[in-house]
Amino acid sequence: MTFTVLFASSPMNLREADESYMEEYRSAEKAGFAVGLIDLEELLMNNDPQKALKRVALHPGPEPQSALYRGWMLRPDEYENLYAALLTRNLRLIHTPGQYRHVHYLPESYPKIEDVTPKSMWFPLPTPVSIDAAENLAAEAVRVFDNHPIIVKDYVKSRKHEWDEACYIPDASDESKVRQTVRRFLELQGSQLNEGLVFRAFTELEALSRHPLSGMPLSREIRVFVLDGNPIFVSTYWEAGEDAAFNAVLGEFQEIIRSIESRFFTIDFAKTNKGPWIVLELGDGQVAGLPDDTNAERFYTELKKSLEKGVG
Ligand SMILES: Nc1ncnc2c1ncn2[C@@H]1O[C@H](COP(=O)(O)OP(=O)(O)O)[C@@H](O)[C@H]1O
Ligand SMILES: [Mg+2]
Structure with missing residues (x-):
């Protein structure tokens, strides 16, 4: 086919x-x-x-x-x-529209990745959004995180490039900072807001450096494209020996990967400071960007080969 x-x-x-x-x-x-x-x-x-x-x-x-x-x-x-x-x-x-949504909206697929991703909570927002009402809901909702650091995003995207003002909240019990960050996030998202707000426990990731302009921490993160339950493309090039180590890591996630209700999706991994790899987010394979430095020819060649294997 x-x-x-x-x-x-x-x-x-x-x-x-x-x-x-x-x-x-x-x-x-x-x-x-x-x-x-x-x-x-x-x-x-x-x-x-x-x-x-x-x-x-x-x-x-x-x-x-x-x-x-x-x-x-x-x-x-x-x-x-x-x-x-x-x-x-x-x-x-x-993908059917239902399958697209399953992977595109974090709350939809969260139950599948719950054990391997930072603790998250969310609520939908009506359109047009009332920022005052959203702030109040947020102040209430983040109590489950006590005084831990958290990040805010919507059902799909963060404002990671406005890290300090619209993404990262160092202490979830600091109500004025929560309100300020949520307000800024909603202002910046404007009509692009996807569905509602998501709060996630911030986890220290193995740092590479910081983005020189936005201050966003740049960490060891890897995007894996999955087709029919099998990893078909891993986004990074490796230093000697590391690919074998990551393959072993991937093996441990196999059951979760297989449980996702989508033929073609991405799963983003990050290495925590404490050691274990965690899942940051999923994305529909049709709309997930190829990471910088990806060899597009190699990507499409792998995809073609794997699709031919799958559709027999
Ligand atoms: N819970 C978290 N703990 C630590 N860092 C995080 C967490 N969530 C996101 N980040 C950092 O912020 C970046 C953007 O978050 P992500 O959920 O991938 O949003 P986006 O959809 O905008 O890419 C991630 O690549 C990661 O570096
Ligand atoms: Mg991301």
Whole structure:
């Protein structure tokens, strides 16, 4: 079965992939995938699926053919629109909207990773958000963390680049700092807020350095792409011997990895100061970025090989 990989077209030239995904587009094609372009603006802003898919042919056959999207994160309702639109071309994305949501929203998959990820709690927020009301809810909610350090994010993203003002709270019992950080986070997220607020116990990670501009700690973190329960791509290059050590670590997470209700996802690991590796977050494989320095050709070649093995 052939998989089609769909990318967003460039707003400047609808015949080309958007600049940010150009290298991936070329690499996917080179690896032997069928590739396609969708005009996301028509789909998501103008709500015109037929125009958005002008360049995607109807795939003949009794059953929909397989496709996957590679691009920016979509809200679950946007993903659902894309999923439905592609079905009119007889293409079916690798994940149903439900599967997308399962991995995209931390609270949805949290029960699966609970034992290996920092303790977290959350609550949804109505739109439009009342920042005052959110602050009050937050002040109440973080009591479970006592006086421990915590971080704040929404159901999907943090403001890690505004670490001190909008992400990290050194002491959860410091109510004014909690309120201030939550306020700043919500101001910065604005209409991009995903669903609600998440608070997580901060865990000291093995430090590499600090981001020179934002002060965000840079730690030993590794993104692993998983397909059908098997790690297919590990995001880093290694110093001698380290890959074997990390493979052993991965083995210990195998059962959890297999329990995630998604064919294609990322799992981000970090090494704690105390020693053990923990899981930081999951992401849908269609919208998770390739880490810097990733060799895109190698990524798509591995993906192709693994998809062919899986769909037999
Ligand atoms: N609970 C935590 N303990 C320590 N560091 C954390 C924790 N959560 C996040 N971080 C740090 O903040 C970064 C961003 O957090 P993450 O949950 O991955 O949000 P994003 O979705 O914005 O990438 C992580 O890569 C990690 O360095
Ligand atoms: Mg992250």
